[in-house]
Amino acid sequence: MLSKGLIIAFTFGYLALLFAIAFFSEQSAKKGKSYASNPYIYALSLAVYCTAWTYYGSVGRAATNGLEFLTIYIGPSLVAPLWWIIMRKIIRISKVQGISSIADFISSRYGKNITLGGIVTLFCFLGILPYISIQIKAVANSFDILQYAESPLPVLNVPFYQDTAFYLAIGLAFFTVLFGTRDAEATAQHEGMVMAVAFESLFKLLAFIAVGVFVTYFVYDGFRDIFDQASLRNLDHLFILQGEHGPTEWFWMSILSMLAVLFLPRQFQMGVVENSNEKHLDKAMWLFPLYLLLINIFVIPIALGGLVHFSDGNVDADTFVLALPIAYEKNWLTLLVYLGGFSAATSMIIVSTIALSNMISNNLIIPILLVNEKLKSKFQNELGGRVVWIRRATIFVIILLAYVYYKEVSGQFSLVSIGLISFVAIAQFAPAIIGGIFWKNGSRLGALWGIIAGFTLWIYTLVVPTIVTAGFLPESLMTDGLWGISALKPYSLLGMEGMSYVTHSLYFSLSINILLYVIISLISEQSSKEHNQALVFVDIFKYSTTLDSSIVWKGQAYLPDLKALLHNFLGEEKANLVFDEYAQKTGKPLDKNRYADPELVNFCERILSGVIGSASARIMVGSVVKEEEISIEEVLGILRETQELKSLNLQLKQKSKELKKVSDKLQEMNETLRLNDMLKDEFISTVTHEMKTPITSIRAFSEILLDEDLPDADKKKFLHIIIEETNRMTRLIDQVLDLERFDSGRQKLSLDRVDAKILILQAAESMLQVFKEKGLKFDIQLDFEDLEISIDEDRIKQVILNLLSNASKFAKTKVILEAKYEEENQLLVRVLDDGKGVPEEEIPYIFDKFFQAKNQTSKKPIGSGLGLAISKKIVEYHGGSIQVLKKDGMTCFEFSLPVQEDYKKTSSLSN
Amino acid sequence: MKDKAKSQYLWGLFFLGLCLLNYPLLSLYNIQAKWLGVPALYFWVFFIWLLIIILTYWIIKKTDSSKDA
Numbered sequence: 001m002l003s004k005g006l007i008i009a010f011t012f013g014y015l016a017l018l019f020a021i022a023f024f025s026e027q028s029a030k031k032g033k034s035y036a037s038n039p040y041i042y043a044l045s046l047a048v049y050c051t052a053w054t055y056y057g058s059v060g061r062a063a064t065n066g067l068e069f070l071t072i073y074i075g076p077s078l079v080a081p082l083w084w085i086i087m088r089k090i091i092r093i094s095k096v097q098g099i100s101s102i103a104d105f106i107s108s109r110y111g112k113n114i115t116l117g118g119i120v121t122l123f124c125f126l127g128i129l130p131y132i133s134i135q136i137k138a139v140a141n142s143f144d145i146l147q148y149a150e151s152p153l154p155v156l157n158v159p160f161y162q163d164t165a166f167y168l169a170i171g172l173a174f175f176t177v178l179f180g181t182r183d184a185e186a187t188a189q190h191e192g193m194v195m196a197v198a199f200e201s202l203f204k205l206l207a208f209i210a211v212g213v214f215v216t217y218f219v220y221d222g223f224r225d226i227f228d229q230a231s232l233r234n235l236d237h238l239f240i241l242q243g244e245h246g247p248t249e250w251f252w253m254s255i256l257s258m259l260a261v262l263f264l265p266r267q268f269q270m271g272v273v274e275n276s277n278e279k280h281l282d283k284a285m286w287l288f289p290l291y292l293l294l295i296n297i298f299v300i301p302i303a304l305g306g307l308v309h310f311s312d313g314n315v316d317a318d319t320f321v322l323a324l325p326i327a328y329e330k331n332w333l334t335l336l337v338y339l340g341g342f343s344a345a346t347s348m349i350i351v352s353t354i355a356l357s358n359m360i361s362n363n364l365i366i367p368i369l370l371v372n373e374k375l376k377s378k379f380q381n382e383l384g385g386r387v388v389w390i391r392r393a394t395i396f397v398i399i400l401l402a403y404v405y406y407k408e409v410s411g412q413f414s415l416v417s418i419g420l421i422s423f424v425a426i427a428q429f430a431p432a433i434i435g436g437i438f439w440k441n442g443s444r445l446g447a448l449w450g451i452i453a454g455f456t457l458w459i460y461t462l463v464v465p466t467i468v469t470a471g472f473l474p475e476s477l478m479t480d481g482l483w484g485i486s487a488l489k490p491y492s493l494l495g496m497e498g499m500s501y502v503t504h505s506l507y508f509s510l511s512i513n514i515l516l517y518v519i520i521s522l523i524s525e526q527s528s529k530e531h532n533q534a535l536v537f538v539d540i541f542k543y544s545t546t547l548d549s550s551i552v553w554k555g556q557a558y559l560p561d562l563k564a565l566l567h568n569f570l571g572e573e574k575a576n577l578v579f580d581e582y583a584q585k586t587g588k589p590l591d592k593n594r595y596a597d598p599e600l601v602n603f604c605e606r607i608l609s610g611v612i613g614s615a616s617a618r619i620m621v622g623s624v625v626k627e628e629e630i631s632i633e634e635v636l637g638i639l640r641e642t643q644e645l646k647s648l649n650l651q652l653k654q655k656s657k658e659l660k661k662v663s664d665k666l667q668e669m670n671e672t673l674r675l676n677d678m679l680k681d682e683f684i685s686t687v688t689h690e691m692k693t694p695i696t697s698i699r700a701f702s703e704i705l706l707d708e709d710l711p712d713a714d715k716k717k718f719l720h721i722i723i724e725e726t727n728r729m730t731r732l733i734d735q736v737l738d739l740e741r742f743d744s745g746r747q748k749l750s751l752d753r754v755d756a757k758i759l760i761l762q763a764a765e766s767m768l769q770v771f772k773e774k775g776l777k778f779d780i781q782l783d784f785e786d787l788e789i790s791i792d793e794d795r796i797k798q799v800i801l802n803l804l805s806n807a808s809k810f811a812k813t814k815v816i817l818e819a820k821y822e823e824e825n826q827l828l829v830r831v832l833d834d835g836k837g838v839p840e841e842e843i844p845y846i847f848d849k850f851f852q853a854k855n856q857t858s859k860k861p862i863g864s865g866l867g868l869a870i871s872k873k874i875v876e877y878h879g880g881s882i883q884v885l886k887k888d889g890m891t892c893f894e895f896s897l898p899v900q901e902d903y904k905k906t907s908s909l910s911n
Numbered sequence: 912m913k914d915k916a917k918s919q920y921l922w923g924l925f926f927l928g929l930c931l932l933n934y935p936l937l938s939l940y941n942i943q944a945k946w947l948g949v950p951a952l953y954f955w956v957f958f959i960w961l962l963i964i965i966l967t968y969w970i971i972k973k974t975d976s977s978k979d980a
Contacts, residue, residue, distance in 0.1 A: 067952055077960060078928040081921040081967050224948030239950035240941050247934035254933065282975070286967040293960050300953060 007146055007338070008164065014339050015171055018346070021199050022179045022192030029191040036194040037276040039283035045194050045270045046284055047201035047291045049076065049261055051131075051348040052138030053419040054295065055204060055341045060318035062303035066238035071250055073296055075257030077289035083281050086262065087271060089437050091281075093540045094272050098610035098617075102268045102429060103359040108614035109436040109537050110444035111530030114371070117363035117615045119448065120429065123455050124265055125356060125398075126463075127425025130409070132352055132402035134418045135345035140165035140406070142341050145322050146334065166403060172349050173399040180354035181391045190354070194274050197351060200343040205295050207340025208321070212298020214333055215305045215324055223301060230304040233311065238304070252503040256420075259427040265355035266348060273355075349399065357394040362613030365390050370619045387569070387612060409470050420502045421462045427510055428454035431517045439521075440534045446521030454513030461490050461505035562604050565620060569611045578607055683849060690732055690865075694725035735866040739849065742873035749792040749877055756787045756827055760819050763800040767808065776811050783820030789827060789899055795874045796897070802867040803831040803893050810835030810891070821899070826880070830887075830894040837891040838884055846884055847872040871895070917974040924970060928963045932956065 025035050035041065054073075061069035090105070099105050103124060107117030143164055179192040220226045230238070241250065261267055275281075306320030315323050321341070325334040366387070431454075432447035467473050482488040491501045499507065526534065566575040582603055601621060608617035701718040704710070710718075741747035764780055771778040800817075807815045811833035818830040838846055849869045875882045875895045882895035930936055940955040947954065 067956060070956065074932055074956070074960065077963065078925065078932065081924045081928070081963075081970075084921050085918055227945065227948060227950060236943060240943055240952055241937075246941075247938070250937065251933060282971050285971060286964050289960070289964045289967070293957065293964065297957070 004147055010335060018196045022196040025195035026192035036191045039280040041198045042280040043284040043287035044198035044201040046288050048197050048266050048270055048347045048351050050295055052135050052341055052345040055344040056138055056318050056321055058299045059303045059320045062299050063307055063317035071253035072257045073292040075254040076261035077292055079258040080285050080289050083285050088278050088281055091272050091275050091278055093537055098606045100273055101355055101359040102265055103363045104613045106432050109533055110447050111527055111533055112614045112618040113444050114367045114615040116448050121359040121363040124359060127422050128352055129402055129405055130418050131422035132349055133406040135349050136165055136169055136403055136406045139342055139345045142322055142338050145319050146338055169399050169403045172346055173396050176350045176353050176395050177392045181388055197347045200347040204340045204344040207336050208295055211321055211337045212302060216301045226301045226304050229308050233308055235307055249500055249503055252506055256423050256427055256506055259430045260423045263426050263429050266351040269351050269355040353395045353398050356398055357391045360394045361390040366612050366616040370616055424506050425458055428513055431514045437537050440538045441521050443521040443524045443526050444530055445524045446517040449520055450513040450517030453516050454509040457509035465490050687736055694729045698722050698725045738870055739866055751790050752793055753788050753790055754793045756789050757782060763797045764817055767804045770808050774808060777814035779816045781818045787821055791878055799871040799874050802871050807831050807833035825899045826896045827899055828896050830892055832890040832892045834890050843884055920970045924966055931959045
């Protein structure tokens with residue numbers, strides 16, 4: 001058995017740990033390193049959904065109704081995929097409009113209406129207070145059970161100053177004030193609080209799994225054993241959903257929890273206000289359901305295990321989670337489980353009170369101060385500093401009220417029943433919100449009356465019965481109905497039977513709510529302000545970029561007034577910062593005497609909304625602005641204009657982009673053309689130059705022959721030279737024509753099947769004489785057997801001859817001709833000589849036309865300079881490549897030709 | 912474009928889940944029988960639940976636009 005001192009020490013130790021986590025993450029966030037802005041932390045912080053109700057209550061529910069409790073977790077998991085559609089939209093709207101709570105959201109959507117915001121706040125408070133109180137109850141009970149395991153003392157009768165729960169509640173209030181109300185801006189994010197809540201989510205999950213594993217695998221022998229034991233004790237009925245109303249129950253409970261996970265104030269706080277990046281939803285959409293699944297796996301085993309172990313029915317099933325480890329005297333496990341339950345309760349209390357205090361200060365207290373002229377003139381100038389204090393006080397009040405409620409009422413009900421009552425209350429906001437973001441015609445009156453009617457029914461069908469049970473109202477109300485009319489019995493309106501009281505209440509309140517919302521919206525007229533907000537909310541993804549300029553407003557404001565207003569709420573320093581930011585963003589300087597334009601007024605209102613809520617901000621801005629009412633037609637006109645301008649602008653941009661593309665292309669083409677032109681000029685000048693040399697000599701010798709009387713031998717010699725020169729010219733012209741044909745692509749190859757060996761040997765043979773005359777050593781190395789190849793025989797011969805003749809011109813002592821067959825289906829031919837070689841810097845140009853001719857410095861201009869260019873063309877036409885390199889100290893020209901697959905086969909066959 | 916496809920897939924998944932984990936389909940496995948030693952109802956509810964989570968993960972992975980943005 002654990003001593004009381006130890007338990008208290010651990011409890012406050014745990015709170016201290018939370019303080020430390022929150023403190024250090026705030027410190028590191030100040031230094032710019034934010035741990036909270038992270039999808040995993042985001043998903044964990046959403047698990048604030050799982051409260052003490054989940055932790056203790058699920059087991060209690062499972063012990064009586066089997067799997068039915070699971071709807072509360074299946075609903076959120078089913079709706080999770082839609083977060084991308086619904087939550088993302090809500091997040092975007094809230095960020096853009098500076099919305100900080102669910103009440104603010106609804107009031108902002110329906111024309112920044114104070115009444116609506118106030119009513120939503122009030123109902124939220126009424127709906128959530130019992131929920132907070134059961135968390136306190138769960139903590140108090142678990143604390144109690146730790147000390148008196150099987151027969152709990154009636155803690156409810158202890159005066160509050162002896163009650164540990166009271167001190168815990170105060171401690172929690174301090175924590176919440178410290179980390180939840182740092183800033184006057186309600187839209188500000190609370191890094192420390194988020195990290196603490198994420199930690200608590202992880203902690204409660206691990207603690208619950210620990211006790212689950214303990215019960216399943218240490219007390220019993222795995223899942224199978226537990227289910228077998230349960231069957232033996234006739235607990236079979238828990239294995240299936242019972243009753244003829246099962247289907248309706250299951251369906252409505254799923255719907256209820258879907259709405260709860262979207263619209264509970266604490267979920268809105270964590271999911272929307274504390275969201276730092278819409279992208280985090282992507283991970284949360286599957287991580288959060290996974291969390292729910294994990295925390296629920298062991299619920300049934302624990303419930304059945306408890307039922308089997310405590311078969312005499314002395315122990316409340318809500319406490320099985322703790323009672324089982326206690327019964328087996330596992331002290332440390334008990335402590336862990338207790339702290340897990342504590343963490344589940346505290347995270348809910350912290351986040352809910354922050355959300356509620358924001359709502360109450362921004363949508364109830366400040367509007368009341370502002371509406372009343374006397375109070376307004378008294379507080380207007382110091383409201384900024386007071387907002388934070390109002391919130392702090394509210395947090396204390398909420399927690400103390402919850403404590404009182406626990407003492408007076410909720411002590412008598414199970415965890416789940418009170419929790420479900422809260423869920424139904426929250427579900428009343430669903431029509432106004434979902435309708436508000438998808439349906440432009442949803443109107444303020446419709447939302448207002450829908451919510452009021454829904455709530456009245458909720459109070460009558462769910463709250464009144466608990467008051468009766470607590471003994472404050474006569475029993476006859478339940479049995480005979482209000483004023484004795486049986487159609488008004490709280491649990492069976494219109495005599496409707498056969499639903500559980502929760503489903504019954506949900507069905508009636510929600511359907512009346514939706515009906516009124518839709519019908520009144522259809523018949524009532526929206527004001528221009530309302531319509532404007534409706535358009536912005538529904539089409540937020542269209543407007544979020546041009547928001548300030550697209551909001552419609554007509555009127556005049558004096559700039560110093562606006563500035564004073566912001567100074568008031570943000571403090572001088574921050575206000576100036578905000579104005580500077582605005583001036584930078586829009587590029588409009590704010591000089592002192594000017595009137596503020598509508599864009600600036602809207603901007604100020606938005607900033608102010610983040611601090612005191614949209615409805616109050618409207619009042620404050622309205623008080624310094626002379627506003628003119630404008631018609632809906634004008635609203636629509638201006639909105640349409642902005643939209644049209646935007647799309648026109650987009651079109652223009654696209655057009656100019658296309659134009660630029662076209663002009664770039666043109667320029668490119670022009671460049672190529674110019675280059676080609678230049679090459680052509682150069683080519684012609686080189687060719688004419690080359691022609692000039694033989695023509696000059698032909699002319700010179702012809703003149704000699706004509707003029708003088710020469711001996712026959714000389715005549716013959718001169719004529720011979722003339723013929724030689726003419727031949728040279730013919731060759732040159734042939735080559736130029738050849739090259740031109742290759743260049744223009746008109747050259748056709750006459751491909752034929754040729755024996756490579758014979759081809760190479762023939763080419764080599766015709767050069768033998770030349771080498772012999774020049775006294776050069778000539779080697780041929782053929783490194784392949786029979787090989788047939790499809791080529792233009794004459795052309796390839798021309799290439800080989802050209803290379804050999806080049807080699808013969810430059811070689812000093814020897815020339816080698818190599819040919820071999822390479823693995824990648826190609827024939828490689830090399831011509832090597834031991835001449836002076838090609839200078840490194842000329843290698844890239846050596847295959848250019850007339851390269852040699854242009855470099856007349858090399859002393860002997862042998863050949864036209866077209867041979868290599870033509871060779872390159874021929875090889876490339878065959879699909880091969882040619883290059884020059886150095887090999888074993890010799891200059892090496894090598895070219896490759898592709899060998900066709902099927903030819904190779906036949907040639908290897910012929911081997 | 913991708914955003915649109917993502918929304919459609921997610922809507923589809925929502926309706927799939929709603930069908931599988933609800934009556935009347937639920938009555939198919941709401942029976943007094945055991946599956947691997949676990950009552951059929953428990954087995955199937957948790958199995959389908961997990962399936963939906965995996966499908967959500969898969970859809971998000973598949974339509975992740977940040978990679979090619």
